[in-house]
Amino acid sequence: MSETETSKLPKHARVVIVGGGIMGCGLAYHLAHEGWSDVVLLEKAELTSGSTWHAAGQITHSTSSFGLGKCVGYNIDLYSGLLEEETGQSVTWHGCGSFRLAYTQDEMDWLRHTMSVGRALKFPMELVSPDRIRELHPFYNLDGVLGGLHTPEDGHADPSGVTQALAIGARKLGVKIVRRCRATDIKQQANGEWKVSTELGDITCEHVVNAGGTYARQMGEWSGLQLPMTSMTHHYIVTDTVPEFLELDQELPVIRDDKLVSGYIRMEQKCGLIGIYEKENPNTVWEEFCPWEAENELFEADYDRIMPWLENAMDRMPIFSELGIKREVHGAISHPPDGHPLIGPAPGVRNYWCCCGTQIGIGWGPGLTRELARWMVHGAADISMREFDPRRFGDYADKDWQVVKAKEDYCLRHEIPFPHFNRLEGRPVKPSPLYERLKEKGAVYEEVYGHERPRWFARNGLEQRDYYSFKRAEWHDVVGEEMRAVRSAAGIMDISAFTKVELTGRDSEAYLDRLVANRLPKKVGGIALTHILNRRGRIELELTVVRLEENRFYLVCAAFFEQRLLDHLAQELNGEAVTVRNLSTEWGAMTLNGPLARDILQPNTSARLDNAAFRWLTAQEIEVAGRKLWALRMSYAGELGWEFHIPREDMLAVYDALWKTGEPLGLTDYGSFAMNALRLEKGFKGAGELTNEVTLPEADVMRFVKLDKADFLGKSATVDSAEAAELSWICVYLEVEPDGLEDGHGGEAVLLNGEAVGATSSVAYGHTVGKILAFAYVRPDAATPGQELEVVIMNSPRKARVLEVPAYDPDSLLPRTDARVEVAAE
Known part of the structure; x- marks a missing residue:
C-alpha cells in the first residue's frame, strides 16, 4: 500500500458513510448543509457504480403518501435547477411531465385520492380525459383508458449526473470522499465510537452510516445487525431510433401504465425506453452474498420473464413494434419487505444509521437523505419517519422471510395501492393463542410487527377475505355492527399486538420519570398516559405506564414501536440500577369493552369490580377463569371496559370463559377497523397524529404534560413550543x-x-x-x-x-x- 493511498483516509471523522450511490452522496450533501462537514464517504469503486448508475432516473409528483410527497416535491425542485445552480454539474433534467393511466374505476379512484393528497402538498396535477392525453402524447394506444393523472412538472434526470452533483456540493462544504476504498468491517468500540476497517486502513467515527445498496444487508452482519432487504432484478430496454420522434420539437410525457405494461414508457433521446416490473416470477440475486468485485454489474436479459408485459408495451406503443433493441439493462435493486426504504437508526445500537433498501433512489433519495441528515444532526426529521424507520421489523425478519416478502413487494410495484392493502405472503409470523379460534369465527387478519391482529369478522354471508376499494368497502356495514355491539352491549378483541415491557430496579422510578413528559402514577395500580420525546421535543411514542409495585413498572405502546422503545430505554440509561424485560411475545392481551363489560367479567372473577373497589385508570392483578392476569381498567373505545394482560398460555381459557358468559348478553368479536372508528368517535389521538414531526403543543396533548416536573427529555423544546407566538x-x-x-x-x-x-x-x-x-x-x-x-x-x-x-x-x-x-x- 502506497503512502499516497493511506494519506487519503483520515484516522477519525464525526461521520463515516459507506457507499457512494445516490443515497450515500445525498446524505453527505445534506449533512454538510445541516452543519456537519466532518464527514468521510467511502466507496469501494467509483461513485454510482452500484444500483444508481443503471437507474432510469424518473421522478413523479404522483404519490398518495403525504410524507413521501414532501420528499418528491423537494427532489424535483432540486433536479430542475437548484442543484445545478449550486454545483455547476449538469444533471440533464428532462422536465417532460408524465401521465399515470387508469383503465378501471378503481384506478380512477386511486388517481382521485392522489389528487386529494396532491392538493394538500400544492402539487401541480390534474385529472384529464383520453383526449387530453392524446393531445400531448399522440402515439400511445389509449384503447380502454378512462383517464389519467397529468403531472406536468415531472421528469427524469441522469442518475450519475445527480449523484456527482451531490458529491460536488458535499465536497465544497468540506466532506471528504475516498474512492477505491472498500470497507471490510464495522465494529463498535468500548467507548461507543465505530471503527470502520478498510483496504486503506482503519477510520474511527462517532456515527457510521450504511449506504451500501445491494451490499447493505451483508455489511450489517459485520456489526451483528439484521437489515431486511433482498436484491431483485429489474429490466428496462432502449429501442432503436424511433422515426416519429425525429420530428418532435419537445419531449413526450412519460407514460406510467400500471395495468398493462406494469411499468413505464418514455423517450430516451430519440429512442424509446420501456421499463417493466413483471407481476409474476420475480427474480432474486445474491440472496446470501453480493460479490465484492461486482461493479457496474448487469445481467443477461430474461425476455421469457418479461415478455407478456413487453408485448403489451408494443401494443400500447405500436411505433416501437418493428424496431430493434439497442440496449438491455437488467440490474439489481434492493427491495425491503414492505417496499419502504430503511432510513434511520439501526435496531439495538447507538449511532449506526441505515440509508439503504431504497428501490427508487433517484425518485426518493435526496428528500429522504435530507430527513435523515436532520434526524442525525438535530434529533428528529421533519416528516414522519414511521414507514421508513429500520426498527419497524423484529427478529422474525430472517433471510428466508426477507426473500419471500421482497418477491411479493416486487410484484406489487405497479398494483393499485389500495387503503389497508394486506400483504399476505410469509404469514402468519407471530399468531396469538387466539389466532385459530378467531379465524374459525371469521377473523380477517392484518400483520403488525409480525403479530396477527383481527381487522374485522366476516358475517352476514360476506366471504372471509380482504375487500379493497377507495370507496366504502364491503366490510363497511359489518364494522358498523361491531361498533354498535361495543356501544350497546360489549365487544372483545385480541390486542396482543402491543409492546409489553416490564421495568424493575431500585432506580426505575427516577430513571423513567426523566424520560416521560407526564407524572408517573404514585400509587401501586395507578395508570398514566404519557409520551417519550426526543431532544427536539418531538414525539417518539405514546406510552401507557402502570405501576405494578413500588419499583416495578409495566409499559405498553403500539407494537411497531417495540424496538424504538427498547432502544430508548437502553440508550438513555446512565448507570441506574434498572432491569428491562420484554414481555411482548411471552404475554398476550385482550380487551373487553361496552356497557355490559362488568356483567360479563364479574361471574368469572372473585375480584370486586365496582368503582369503589376498582377505579377507572387503575390496574389490579386478579384471577379470571382461574388464571392470574393484570386487569387494566381503561378503554380505547371510550366505554366501560378492561384490558387483560396475560401469559400467552392462559389466553384461550380466559377468552372462552368470557365468551361463554357474554354470548347470551350480546358479546361480539371486533377488530382494528372498528377500534379505529371507535377511538375517533371519542377523539382519541393515535399513531397517525403522534409522530416525530410534531411537538406536544402542536399535537394538542398538553394535558398529558407536567411542565412543573424538574426535567424530562425534550422539556426545554416543549416549553419553547408551548410559549411560541404561533x-x-x-x-x-x-x-x-x-x-x-x-x-x-x-x-x-x-x-x-x-x-x-x-x-x-x-x-x-x-x-x-x-x-x-x-x-x-x-x-x-x-x-x-x-x-x-x-x-x-x-x-x-x-x-x-x-x-x-x-x-x-x-x-x-x-x-x-x-x-x-x-x-x-x-
Whole structure:
C-alpha cells in the first residue's frame, strides 16, 4: 500500500458513510448543509457504480403518501435547477411531465385520492380525459383508458449526473470522499465510537452510516445487525431510433401504465425506453452474498420473464413494434419487505444509521437523505419517519422471510395501492393463542410487527377475505355492527399486538420519570398516559405506564414501536440500577369493552369490580377463569371496559370463559377497523397524529404534560413550543359531511376559503354519530373550534367543522360507570 493511498483516509471523522450511490452522496450533501462537514464517504469503486448508475432516473409528483410527497416535491425542485445552480454539474433534467393511466374505476379512484393528497402538498396535477392525453402524447394506444393523472412538472434526470452533483456540493462544504476504498468491517468500540476497517486502513467515527445498496444487508452482519432487504432484478430496454420522434420539437410525457405494461414508457433521446416490473416470477440475486468485485454489474436479459408485459408495451406503443433493441439493462435493486426504504437508526445500537433498501433512489433519495441528515444532526426529521424507520421489523425478519416478502413487494410495484392493502405472503409470523379460534369465527387478519391482529369478522354471508376499494368497502356495514355491539352491549378483541415491557430496579422510578413528559402514577395500580420525546421535543411514542409495585413498572405502546422503545430505554440509561424485560411475545392481551363489560367479567372473577373497589385508570392483578392476569381498567373505545394482560398460555381459557358468559348478553368479536372508528368517535389521538414531526403543543396533548416536573427529555423544546407566538400547525378534530360512498383515508387536503391549509392524518366513518371523523394538522388560523372548513375527499371538497369536544360521550362519563345497585324486593 502506497503512502499516497493511506494519506487519503483520515484516522477519525464525526461521520463515516459507506457507499457512494445516490443515497450515500445525498446524505453527505445534506449533512454538510445541516452543519456537519466532518464527514468521510467511502466507496469501494467509483461513485454510482452500484444500483444508481443503471437507474432510469424518473421522478413523479404522483404519490398518495403525504410524507413521501414532501420528499418528491423537494427532489424535483432540486433536479430542475437548484442543484445545478449550486454545483455547476449538469444533471440533464428532462422536465417532460408524465401521465399515470387508469383503465378501471378503481384506478380512477386511486388517481382521485392522489389528487386529494396532491392538493394538500400544492402539487401541480390534474385529472384529464383520453383526449387530453392524446393531445400531448399522440402515439400511445389509449384503447380502454378512462383517464389519467397529468403531472406536468415531472421528469427524469441522469442518475450519475445527480449523484456527482451531490458529491460536488458535499465536497465544497468540506466532506471528504475516498474512492477505491472498500470497507471490510464495522465494529463498535468500548467507548461507543465505530471503527470502520478498510483496504486503506482503519477510520474511527462517532456515527457510521450504511449506504451500501445491494451490499447493505451483508455489511450489517459485520456489526451483528439484521437489515431486511433482498436484491431483485429489474429490466428496462432502449429501442432503436424511433422515426416519429425525429420530428418532435419537445419531449413526450412519460407514460406510467400500471395495468398493462406494469411499468413505464418514455423517450430516451430519440429512442424509446420501456421499463417493466413483471407481476409474476420475480427474480432474486445474491440472496446470501453480493460479490465484492461486482461493479457496474448487469445481467443477461430474461425476455421469457418479461415478455407478456413487453408485448403489451408494443401494443400500447405500436411505433416501437418493428424496431430493434439497442440496449438491455437488467440490474439489481434492493427491495425491503414492505417496499419502504430503511432510513434511520439501526435496531439495538447507538449511532449506526441505515440509508439503504431504497428501490427508487433517484425518485426518493435526496428528500429522504435530507430527513435523515436532520434526524442525525438535530434529533428528529421533519416528516414522519414511521414507514421508513429500520426498527419497524423484529427478529422474525430472517433471510428466508426477507426473500419471500421482497418477491411479493416486487410484484406489487405497479398494483393499485389500495387503503389497508394486506400483504399476505410469509404469514402468519407471530399468531396469538387466539389466532385459530378467531379465524374459525371469521377473523380477517392484518400483520403488525409480525403479530396477527383481527381487522374485522366476516358475517352476514360476506366471504372471509380482504375487500379493497377507495370507496366504502364491503366490510363497511359489518364494522358498523361491531361498533354498535361495543356501544350497546360489549365487544372483545385480541390486542396482543402491543409492546409489553416490564421495568424493575431500585432506580426505575427516577430513571423513567426523566424520560416521560407526564407524572408517573404514585400509587401501586395507578395508570398514566404519557409520551417519550426526543431532544427536539418531538414525539417518539405514546406510552401507557402502570405501576405494578413500588419499583416495578409495566409499559405498553403500539407494537411497531417495540424496538424504538427498547432502544430508548437502553440508550438513555446512565448507570441506574434498572432491569428491562420484554414481555411482548411471552404475554398476550385482550380487551373487553361496552356497557355490559362488568356483567360479563364479574361471574368469572372473585375480584370486586365496582368503582369503589376498582377505579377507572387503575390496574389490579386478579384471577379470571382461574388464571392470574393484570386487569387494566381503561378503554380505547371510550366505554366501560378492561384490558387483560396475560401469559400467552392462559389466553384461550380466559377468552372462552368470557365468551361463554357474554354470548347470551350480546358479546361480539371486533377488530382494528372498528377500534379505529371507535377511538375517533371519542377523539382519541393515535399513531397517525403522534409522530416525530410534531411537538406536544402542536399535537394538542398538553394535558398529558407536567411542565412543573424538574426535567424530562425534550422539556426545554416543549416549553419553547408551548410559549411560541404561533405554532407551525395544530392538530384539530373534525366532523365531515358524509356522502354515503367515500370516507377518506388520510393525507387529504384541508381547505379554508378554498386554500389548502393542512392535511388529514386519520379518517374514519363514525357509525354511532353518522359522520366522518378526522384528525388533521392545519394552520393555526384554521384551528378555532367551530371553524368551517372543507376536506377534499376523492378530489371533491366536503363541508367540515372543527369540533371542541368528542363526537361521542363528550364528558367521558361512560367509562366511569359504576356497578348497578340491586334493590331487594320488599
